Amino acid sequence: MTTETEITLTPVSLDEIKHLISERAIQGETVLLNMGPQHPSTHGVLRLLLELDGEEVVNCIPDVGFLHTGIEKNMEAKTYEKAAVMTDRLDYLNNLGNNLAYCMAIEKLADLDVPPRAQAIRVILTELQRISSHLVWLGTHALDMAAMSVFLYCFREREIILDIFEMCSGQRMMTTFFRPGGLWRDVPADFEAAVRKFIKLFPERVNEYERLLTKNPLFLRRTKGIGVLKPETALQYGVTGPMLRASGIAHDLRKAQPYSGYDQYDFDIPTFTDGDTYARYLVRVEEMRQSLRIVEQALNKLPLGPVRSNNRKYVPPPRSEIGVSMEALIHHFKLWTEGFTPPKGSVYVGVESPRGELGVYLESDGGPKPYRVHWRTPSFTNMQILPIIAKGHLVADLVVLIGTVDIVLGDVDR
Amino acid sequence: MGVEQKLGNMGVVTVKLEELVNWSRTNAMWPMLFGLACCAIEMMATQASNYDLSRFGMELMRASPRQSDLMIVAGRVTRKMAPVLRRLYDQMPDPKWVISMGDCASCGGVFNNYAIVQGVDEVVPVDVYVAGCPPRPEALIHGIVTLYEKVKGERIKDWA
Ligand code: SF4
Numbered sequence: 001m002t003t004e005t006e007i008t009l010t011p012v013s014l015d016e017i018k019h020l021i022s023e024r025a026i027q028g029e030t031v032l033l034n035m036g037p038q039h040p041s042t043h044g045v046l047r048l049l050l051e052l053d054g055e056e057v058v059n060c061i062p063d064v065g066f067l068h069t070g071i072e073k074n075m076e077a078k079t080y081e082k083a084a085v086m087t088d089r090l091d092y093l094n095n096l097g098n099n100l101a102y103c104m105a106i107e108k109l110a111d112l113d114v115p116p117r118a119q120a121i122r123v124i125l126t127e128l129q130r131i132s133s134h135l136v137w138l139g140t141h142a143l144d145m146a147a148m149s150v151f152l153y154c155f156r157e158r159e160i161i162l163d164i165f166e167m168c169s170g171q172r173m174m175t176t177f178f179r180p181g182g183l184w185r186d187v188p189a190d191f192e193a194a195v196r197k198f199i200k201l202f203p204e205r206v207n208e209y210e211r212l213l214t215k216n217p218l219f220l221r222r223t224k225g226i227g228v229l230k231p232e233t234a235l236q237y238g239v240t241g242p243m244l245r246a247s248g249i250a251h252d253l254r255k256a257q258p259y260s261g262y263d264q265y266d267f268d269i270p271t272f273t274d275g276d277t278y279a280r281y282l283v284r285v286e287e288m289r290q291s292l293r294i295v296e297q298a299l300n301k302l303p304l305g306p307v308r309s310n311n312r313k314y315v316p317p318p319r320s321e322i323g324v325s326m327e328a329l330i331h332h333f334k335l336w337t338e339g340f341t342p343p344k345g346s347v348y349v350g351v352e353s354p355r356g357e358l359g360v361y362l363e364s365d366g367g368p369k370p371y372r373v374h375w376r377t378p379s380f381t382n383m384q385i386l387p388i389i390a391k392g393h394l395v396a397d398l399v400v401l402i403g404t405v406d407i408v409l410g411d412v413d414r
Numbered sequence: 415m416g417v418e419q420k421l422g423n424m425g426v427v428t429v430k431l432e433e434l435v436n437w438s439r440t441n442a443m444w445p446m447l448f449g450l451a452c453c454a455i456e457m458m459a460t461q462a463s464n465y466d467l468s469r470f471g472m473e474l475m476r477a478s479p480r481q482s483d484l485m486i487v488a489g490r491v492t493r494k495m496a497p498v499l500r501r502l503y504d505q506m507p508d509p510k511w512v513i514s515m516g517d518c519a520s521c522g523g524v525f526n527n528y529a530i531v532q533g534v535d536e537v538v539p540v541d542v543y544v545a546g547c548p549p550r551p552e553a554l555i556h557g558i559v560t561l562y563e564k565v566k567g568e569r570i571k572d573w574a
Contacts, residue, residue, distance in 0.1 A: 016433035035456055037498055040447050040477040044454070045495060066495045070529035077527075085524060086421075136455065139462075155462030171546055173452060182571050413492075 020061045020262070021051050030058055033212040037066045041144045041399040044409030048274070050395070057398060062383060066155045066226040067413040068196065080106055084372060088174040092377060092410035093133040096125050096165075097353045099178040104259060105362040106180040110342040112314050112346035118182035118307040119261045120167030123298045124195065125168070125177065126260075126351075127291040131356035132161040133154025134284045138209060141403040142280070145222050150212055157205050164194050180340075181309035186277040192299060199296050206288055227389035227401045230275060238389075239379045242283045242407065247275035253352040265297045277404040284406075287354075314340045346372075355379050355406055379411035430477035432570045439483070439509070440471070440562040446482035447475035448502065450489030453548040457488045460551035470558055479505040484561070486540070486554075490518035491531045503538045511565070513557050514540045517547045 014026065024030045038048035045066035051059035071090055075083040087098040099121055105137040107109075107114060137155030158372050162172045169175035177184050182378040213219045229239070231247045244251055250271045270286035272279035309315050316335045317328035344366045356378030364370040382405050388400050461467045461475065476482040479502045491499055503512070514534050517523035520543045522532035534540060535549060541564060544557035 038479075038502055039450055045450055062525045066492060066498070068494065068529050069451075069490055069525055071525075071526040074525060089452060089524070092455060135427055136458075140458075152463045154466065155459055159459070159462075161466045172550065206479065308545070342520065 012190050016059070017049065020049070021059055024053075025051050029053075035398075042402055043140060043407060046402070046407065047347060047407055048398075050398070052395065055394045055396075056375055057393055057395060060387045060398065062386060064380075064383070064409075064412050067297045069410070069414060071075050071414045072373050072375060076370055080342070080370060081335075083184050083373070084179065085174075085176050088176055089410065091138055091289075091353060091355070091358070091377065091408050092173065093408050094129055094174055094353045094355070094358070095173055095409075096122075096129045096177060097351060097358060099176060100126055100260070101349055101351045101353075101358050101360045102362075103178045103180050103352065105360045106342060108347045108349055109345060109362060109364055110180070110314055112181045112311055112339070112362075113308065113309050115122070115306045116258075116261070116303045117186075117305045120298045120302050121183060121187055121227065121307065123179060123262065123265070124295050124302075125165070126412075127294045128161050128164060130197075130291045131288050132158045134288050134373075135161075135260075137284060137354075137406050138281075139402075141400075141406075142213065142219075143404045144399050145219065147216075147219070148210070150209060151254055152203045153205070153209060157178065157202065160201075164191070164198065167191060167194060179308075179315075181311060181315040183307045186307045189301045192302070195299055199292060199299070202292055203289065205375075206285065210285060214285075220278065222397075222400055225297075225403075226277045226393065226397050227383060227404060228274070228276045233388060234385070237384050239385055241352070241354070241357070241378050241382065242280055242287065243356065243382055243385070245271050246271060246279040246283045248273035249350075253350055253357055257350070259351060260402055262294075264301070265294045267291075267294050277400055280404050282353055314342075339369050340367075341366060350376070353378055353412065355408065356382060375414055377411045377414060379407040379409075380406075380414075383407050383412055397407060432568075436566045436568055438564050442471050443484050443511075443562075443565075444474050444476050444482045444500070445472055445484040445486050446479055446506070447477045448485060448488070450487065450491065450495065451518065453488040456548040456551060457486060457515065460554050465551040465555065467555070467558075468564075470555065470563070472558070479503075480507065482506055483509065484513065485513050486513045486515050486542075487519040487534045487538075488515040490516075490523065490525060491534050491537065492529050493531060496531050496537045499534070511541045511561055512538050513542045513544060515544045515554060515555075515557070515562060516549055517545060520545065523547055527572050536550065 025032055031052045032257045033050045033052055036042045037045040037048055047063040049061040050057060055147040071086050075086050084102055090098050135154040135158045139151035142150035165175055166172050169177040229247050231249050234244050234247045248271060250269045252269045257267060269289045270283050272282055312331045316332050321328040322332055342364045344364055346363040348359055348361045350357045358378055359376035361374040362370055365371040386405055390398055485503060514520045519534045522530055542557045542561045544553055546553050
């Protein structure tokens with residue numbers, strides 16, 4: 001056990017938070033209440049300081065950092081290849097999406113090509129990841145409103161997706177399957193059959209969730225008109241993803257700046273104009289369907305060929321080559337002892353994660369380790385909106401509102 | 415188990431107190447609903463349909479530490495979270511057990527840096543460590559069953 005001084009909580013004085021709360025709280029007319037960091041509906045370790053007038057939320061002040069992992073700093077201490085392992089742990093519902101953003105940044109920096117087969121598999125897997133992330137969201141969001149069965153159904157389907165990931169990479173969540181220049185390896189032979197099975201079964205399952213919720217009067221009472229977000233406010237705060245699309249702005253990076261060959265696929269961006277919790281629910285459910293459409297198209301068009309770039313300065317040679325080629329052996333040795341060294345410069349790459357724009361800024365000084373890695377994470381930006389949409393609602397609705405923003409604390413705190 | 419085998423069915427069962435208490439503790443252990451990071455998602459998966467933790471008497475996750483016997487530390491513990499974790503542990507009534515789920519909680523995992531407590535055993539005493547990043551639901555269940563074995567071996571004279 002460490003020293004006792006390390007594990008004491010320091011109380012916060014009223015002076016420290018004076019600028020965050022209203023005059024009335026200081027005069028004792030409203031109540032200050034702590035919520036979290038251990039609370040079943042904060043979806044992790046979010047702490048909120050609430051100022052309440054009776055049941056009504058006057059002010060809501062998020063306190064983040066309970067999951068600050070130092071990922072950005074830690075990535076700078078590792079070589080580019082090794083740092084990829086950290087990206088999975090950022091937004092742990094969108095592991096492959098984080099891999100994708102990071103790999104794309106390196107590819108842009110080093111001008112590395114990615115074979116078409118790898119591109120298509122990347123799209124299939126990230127879209128499956130999007131579905132699984134939305135499933136976790138839907139399950140927990142419904143659970144917050146005490147609808148336990150939706151949670152159980154959602155996790156049932158999520159397991160199928162995780163089985164597909166496991167089949168490809170050997171891990172359920174932290175796959176690190178995407179590598180700079182392609183994939184870790186090709187997908188196994190029964191991958192296509194497994195995904196086809198999922199494509200066949202999933203539409204009916206989405207309908208099943210919708211039957212449980214979409215017209216459910218209790219669900220409607222809890223979500224309709226709750227937490228209305230105006231499009232102007234959303235833009236001012238840099239909100240992206242389903243939050244923005246539910247407020248009527250059809251912005252999606254997959255359409256706005258297509259990457260990984262998203263322009264070859266035909267899909268819609270679901271948009272609703274109400275901007276309330278219910279609209280956000282509809283957007284996400286519809287997104288699951290659209291993702292499935294993309295997966296199906298990508299699978300139909302899946303080209304054959306290599307899954308890794310042939311650029312030996314960045315991508316290790318296949319095992320079979322090492323035995324016969326001296327050059328391959330040297331490349332292999334160089335890559336695994338020193339790592340690759342992209343040219344000097346900085347890049348920013350954004351991808352559409354299930355929560356919004358996930359961006360990575362990478363700066364290279366020409367060495368084998370990144371000089372600076374910065375993540376622009378959607379949860380962090382989207383969470384700023386929570387105090388605004390929570391104002392004037394009841395405490396019970398706050399639980400729903402935390403759910404509807406769809407924050408992942410690993411993504412917020414990094 | 416005891417005298418009823420000799421005397422026939424009298425509607426009573428005799429049993430050693432130690433065994434009875436330990437048996438009831440293992441079959442209705444209430445974990446605290448307490449997720450920290452990625453591992454918590456696997457903990458939720460363990461609760462959900464495919465793995466169904468209620469087979470082990472754990473369908474009820476309590477949100478309050480005062481009502482729970484088991485703390486599953488699922489995820490990385492940061493320096494900011496450690497005091498909170500300790501306070502939650504102190505609030506749990508005795509007897510209480512701790513499972514450290516995942517590499518991060520057990521030893522810091524891939525994060526050897528300024529922000530992460532290198533093993534939750536620096537803050538609270540741990541009974542069972544579950545390895546993996548994240549551990550599969552089966553691994554967590556195995557950890558829970560291992561804890562049950564430990565609880566079954568507890569002796570009356572050790573109860574303080
Ligand atoms: S052990 Fe792995 S999965 Fe678990 S919290 Fe740590 S990084 Fe996340």
